[in-house]
Amino acid sequence: MAGRLTGRGGRGYAPLRRPGHHPIRRLAETGAPRPELNRGDVDRLREHLDQIWQHAHTIDPASERDLSQARHRDVFHRAVARCPGIGAELIAALYAVMPDQWIPFDDTLAVLRELKSRGVRIAVLSNIGPVHGLGTVLRMVGSDGA
Numbered sequence: 773m774a775g776r777l778t779g780r781g782g783r784g785y786a787p788l789r790r791p792g793h794h795p796i797r798r799l800a801e802t803g804a805p806r807p808e809l810n811r812g813d814v815d816r817l818r819e820h821l822d823q824i825w826q827h828a829h830t831i832d833p834a835s836e837r838d839l840s841q842a843r844h845r846d847v848f849h850r851a852v853a854r855c856p857g858i859g860a861e862l863i864a865a866l867y868a869v870m871p872d873q874w875i876p877f878d879d880t881l882a883v884l885r886e887l888k889s890r891g892v893r894i895a896v897l898s899n900i901g902p903v904h905g906l907g908t909v910l911r912m913v914g915s916d917g918a
Contacts, residue, residue, distance in 0.1 A: 807862045820855040821866070827851035 800806065809817070820827070828837060828851045837847040845867060852863045887894055 802865075805861075807859060809857075813857055817855055817858060820852070824848070824851055827854055 828847050829835065831850050832843075832847045837844045848867050848870075849860070849863050852858055852866060853860075884894070
């Protein structure tokens with residue numbers, strides 16, 4: 773279906789792959805010290821993050837993490853902390869850049885604008901929940917108000 777918002781490649785978590793949207797850069801912006809990660813650490817973290825929601829399900833089998841921002845952040849932090857050698861500051865930076873992986877398909881904005889021009893009323897459904905907010909994500913990708 774055209775006009776879907778998605779993470780790239782169906783992966784669990786993409787900011788370590790997407791240039792310009794990197795948690796290390798986010799840490800630098802906050803003035804936090806750069807974590808000491810070698811190539812093996814980064815690869816191990818990438819593999820761990822590719823399975824982030826499976827790890828989260830182990831911690832939160834009832835999937836209640838989307839019921840509140842605090843619960844979502846806690847489950848994410850605990851799931852990432854299962855990867856050895858990853859500190860709290862890096863986990864917080866990873867959480868902060870999570871929405872950077874949500875990018876629209878190439879035709880999303882065109883579809884929304886065309887529907888609007890035809891007077892078609894639409895609703896957008898999402899499982900993003902209260903954590904980052906769908907409005908925030910839509911503004912981030914330039915589709916607020918289409």
